Amino acid sequence: MRVPYIFLVPSLLIIFLALVGPVFQSFLLSLSEFSLVNPSQTPVGFQNYIGLLSDSIFWRAIQVTLLLVFGSVFIEFIVGIFLGLLITSSGPKARTWFSSIFVIPIAVAPIVTGVLWSPNSFFDDLNTLLYYGLSLGTYIDTSKPFTYYSIIMLSDAWIWAPLFMLVTVAVIRSIPKEQFEAADVMGASSFTKFQKITFPAILASPAIVVTLLLRTADAFRMFEVPYSWNFWLGQDAELGAPVDTVSVLMWKMFSSTLYDFPIAQITAMAILLLVVTLTTCALVLRRSSSLMD
Amino acid sequence: MMSENKSNKSQKSNSRYIRYLLLVSAALWVLWPISIMVEEGFRVDIGPLFSGRGASFVGEFFQGQGGIKFSPIEYQKALRIEAYPRLLVNSVIIAVSSVLVAILAGLPAGFTLALYKFRGKAFITYALLAMRTISPFAVLLPFFLIYGRLGLFDTYGGMAFVYLIINLPIITMMMRGFFKDIPKEIFEAAFMSGASDSYILRKVALPLALPGLAAAAVFAFVGTWNEFFYALFLTGAVTKTVSRGVWSGFSESIESFKILEFDELNAGGTLAIIPAILLSLAVQRYLARGVTLGAAE
Amino acid sequence: MSSVTLKKVSKRFTNAETDAVDQVDLEINNKEFLVILGPSGSGKSSLLRLIAGLEETTGGEVYFGNELVNDVSPRERNISMVFQNFALFPNMSVYDNIAFPIRASGQDSENLDDEVKRIASMLQIESLLDRKPGELSGGEQQRVSLGRAIIKKPKIFLMDEPLSNLDASLRAELRAEIKKLHKELGITFIYVTHDQTEAMSMADRIALIKDGKLLQVDKPEVIYNTPNHSWIGSFLGMPAMNLANSSDLGDSISAKKGASVIGIRPENITVSSEKSKLTGSVISIEYLGDSQILNVKVGKSVMKVKVPNDSKYSVGADVNLDFSDDSLRFFSDDGKYVK
Known part of the structure; x- marks a missing residue:
């Protein structure tokens, strides 16, 4: 069959102009000394990378990022599977209504999620209730790292657990009905059926693995929610604040270029992040069973 | 026998109640934050119900003086013609033109990826996957420099082009999936009839995948509408989008960055998510395909 | 010239361990009705798709007439194909479906309307022209797809299990019609099926394929009567040919030199009242309506014997089996036919 290569030309053009070209230029920039104030580029080899790797602020950002990435993805994975099981075990009507409700967060702009889960909205009410309403004399202090890391993870899970729910529902639907019928005939309890049929099918599904991978890659570039928290916590001026993910760190350096911050170093950081993206x-x-068939 | 049956029955209805309890609590978990945002936009704050004053427990940060008196003022302010409506027009112009370009480029590419095996197929699929997943910082600086040089900074064209990074992978890969859903014999019959690829695309593939195209376009539109990062760096006074406006104020000029009143933020956020939620619910069947580009199928 | 010649044609799918089509040599004559017959997974559909150009060969050559067509796209091969699932365009009316090949190749002419109507009446679907495929029965849909296939006057007509999605009575009806179509069009038909009744009733010649290998190509009666492989004997016929090791049958039958397996069709065995070549006991009886099948245990083998439907035998009874020596077929250890 003759492949209509001409059909690919516009897309390839965009891929090269918007992705390959800029990435390549970023890479070149990361190998040079450069700033917006003084835009002439002098090649410095891997100096920027070396500077980066010996910077404790960078390592701090890596730690925060890893914590948030794996924490968020883990929570949304668990919650998503739970929601998927809940949905599939409900009647058709409840299924339609509740799954429509559950997917709403996917549509909410991440920056709005930052607002939604901000200390002033959710926890303001909750704390007032705890402190005055129930007169417990205690409250959740959202300025404590443990609290806000948890909240940031929860808010990311709030957005993306529904994705795992959708994939879980699809996986459960694809399990042949005969397997459950055979289990029924043998008198298996619903827990046994879950343990022996549903759960292994979910874990073995390439769809779940691929979703986990993509969500992990996405979480590495997490920006809006930590960005807004950064703001609530009033620490947007200093570098290396406790909510600085790699992205927020880059943003801080970027938005401070007027003070001649090392912009080439930002690009070096972005290239390191790119390695994570490309690997994932x-x-x-490789793992997807549907992309290349 | 009888009693056993009975206990079985009550067990069943018990598990039903538990299930409903779980469903409702999960729905609350989803809807509560949103409903607080909506109400805070109306300057309603349940705090004073208990204390007569808002509690300030977030470090040193200033707390909006909420009350239980309903006031639509923030929404009215946001809906003034020079505020939300102006940004809405910007967002729509940018998103629609970007999605249209993505359709023109992505539709034939998705068709080819769905129907043919060829060298370079893995490269294109991989590039689209990477395009979807890449951190904006990896391309931001070149865009910044080139847009400055070409005068594309803060222009509709420039923004529409940047958003191809979001829209091209979505349109191409979602359409690839919708074309794959059509039995391949239909295409083979068309090939054997002597039809050219463009004739098959126009007369066979596209009509059959039209609902899919609508879903992909809507999904891409929502992605662009919600995008914050590129808007933060590449829009200015002219092309400021809704999602950027949520954070920096709908009617504020870009330069005068001021800390927004919390109620104002909430009213803005509410207005920003309404269209996105409505559109996404219309295409909810395809959300997973959209987010994962069809990799999780 | 619309003969088709395959020379050592092979196809191996990516990641497959064996060839789906394995070095097939086949000559299909001009205007012939050739049926490619084989069990599912035998590679018969792959072979047809190689002829169509929908798959690329991984070895060998495909000729149409004298022209090598390996690199000719299916669009330019001037062939038509009918699929098992009909593959109609669901968004178009019956009329537009039939007219599609003409419009698609830009030959739209004033005659198109007449041509569509002529074909529709030939296939008895004139009344359906405004309907959408989804509103038609399976049989009607397959008629439409036949119409779409013949409008562009192909040199070669390919059919991939066209009747397998239909129920039995429709199948018989369309079988006769396709045969008639072949006569009227006077072009080469290549027809893939797993159904031996279809193959027997329609084919000028049958090509039997198993595990990607072509076993025998010949007229239906030749293949039926003298299969060149014991597997063909056991695949064709209802019930299939009896195959027994010659040692199991005792010395009443003298096997030919080099032959170890003896085959005989159930209808070639008669039950005789006198002592004859073989004796055995009836172990079960299948009533088929027009006939009965006796399963007779002879030595270590079970022989199927076709007897008239009014015969009275009972399970457990001893019977004498007789046959003429001409009806015996001999095969070697590896299944090859021994003359």
């Missing part, structure tokens, strides 16, 4: 995407392509 390669894994996705």
Whole structure:
């Protein structure tokens, strides 16, 4: 069959102009000394990377990022599977209504999620209730790292657990009905059926693995929610604040270029992050059973 | 026998109640934050119900003086013609033009990816996957520099182009999936009839995948509408979008960055998510395909 | 010239361990009705798709007439194909479906309307022209897809299990009609099926394929009567040919040199009242309506014997089996036919 290569030309053009070109230029920039104030580029080899790797603020950002990435993805994975099981075990009417409600967060702009889960909205009410309403004399202090890390993870899970729910529902639907019928005939309890049929099918599903991979890659570039928290916590001026993910750190350096911050170093950081993205995407392509058929 | 049956029955109805309890609490978990945002936009704050004053427990941060008196003032302020409506027009112009370009480029590419095996297929799929997943910082600086040089900074064209990074992978890969859903014999019959690829795309593939195209376009539109990062760096006074306006104020000029009143933020956020939620619910069947580009199928 | 010649044609799918089509040599004559018959997974559909150009060969050559067509796209091969699932365009009316090949190749002419109507009346679907495929029965849909296939006057007509999605009575009806169509069009038909009744009743010649290998190509009666492989004997016929090790049958039958397996069709065995070549006991009886099948245990083998439907035998009874020596077929250890 003759492949209509001409059909690919516009897309390839965009891929090169909007992705490959800029990434390549970013890479070149990361190998040079450069600032917006003084835009002439002098090549410095891997100096920017070395500077970065010896910077404790960078490592701090890596720690925060890893914590938030794995924490969020883990929570949304668990919650999503739970929601998926809940949905599939409900009647058709409840299924339609509740799954429509559950997917709403996917549509909410991440920056709005930052607002939604901000200390002033959710916890203001909750704390007032705890402190005055129930007269417990105690409250949740959202300025404590443990609290806000948890909340940031929860808010990311709030957005993305529904994705795992959708994939889980699809996986459960694809399990042949005969398996459950056979289990029924043998008198298996619903827990046994879950343990022996549903759960292994979910874990073995390439769809779940691929979703986990993609969500992990996405979480590495998490920006809006930590960005807004950064703001609530009033620490947007200093570098290395406790909510600085890699992205927020880059943003801080970027928005401070007027003070001649090392902009080439930002690009170096972005390239390191890119390595994570590209590796994960390669894994996705390899593991997905549907992308290349 | 009888009693056993009975206990079985009550067990069943018990588990039903538990299930409903779980469903409702999960729905609350989803809806509560949103409903607080909506109500705070109306300057309603349940805090004073208990204390007569808002509690300030977030470090040193200033707390909005809420009350239980309903006031639509923030929504009225946001809906003034030079505020939300102006940004809405910006968002729509940028998103629609970007999605249209993505359709023009992505539709034939999705068709080819769905129907043909060829060298370079893995590269294109991988590139689209990477495009979807890449951190904006990896391309931001070149865009910043080039847009400055070409005068594309804060222009509709420039923004529409940047958002191809979001829209092209979505349109191409979602359409690829919708074309894959059509039995391949239909295409083979068309090939054997002597039809050219563009004739098959126009007369066979597209009509059959039209609902899919609508879903992909809506999904891409919502993605662009919600995008904050590129808007933060590449829009200015002219092309400021809704999602940027949520944070920096709908009617504020870009330069005068001021800390927004909390009620104002909430009213803005509410107005920003309404269209996105309505559109997404219309295409909810395809959300997973959209988010994962069809990799999780 | 619309003959088709395959020379050592092979196809191996990516990641497959064996060839789906394995070095097939086949000559299909001009205007012939050739049926490719084989069990599911035998590679018969792959073979047809190689002829169509929908799959690329991984070895060998495909000729149409004298022209090598390996690199000719299916669009330019001037062939038509009918699929098991009909593959009609669901968004178009019956009329537009039939007219599609003409419009698609830009030959739209004033005659198109007449042509569509002529074909529709030939296939008895004139009354359906405004309907959408989804509103038609399976049989009607397959008629439409036949119409779509013949409008562009192909040199070769390919059919991939066209009747397998239909129920039995429709199948018989369309079988006769396709045969008639072949006569009227006077072009080469290549027809893939797993159904031996279809193959026997329609084919000028049958090509039997198993595990990607072509076993025998010949007229239906030749293949039926003298299968060149014991597997063909056991695949064709209802019930299939009896196959027994010659040692199991005792020395009343003298096997040919080099042959170890003896085959005989159930209808070639008669039950005789006198002592004859073989004796056995009836272990079960299948009543088929027009006939009965006796399962007779002879030595270590079970022989199927076809007897008239009014015969009275009972399970457990001893019977004498007789047959003429001409009806015996001999096969070697590896299944090859021994002359």
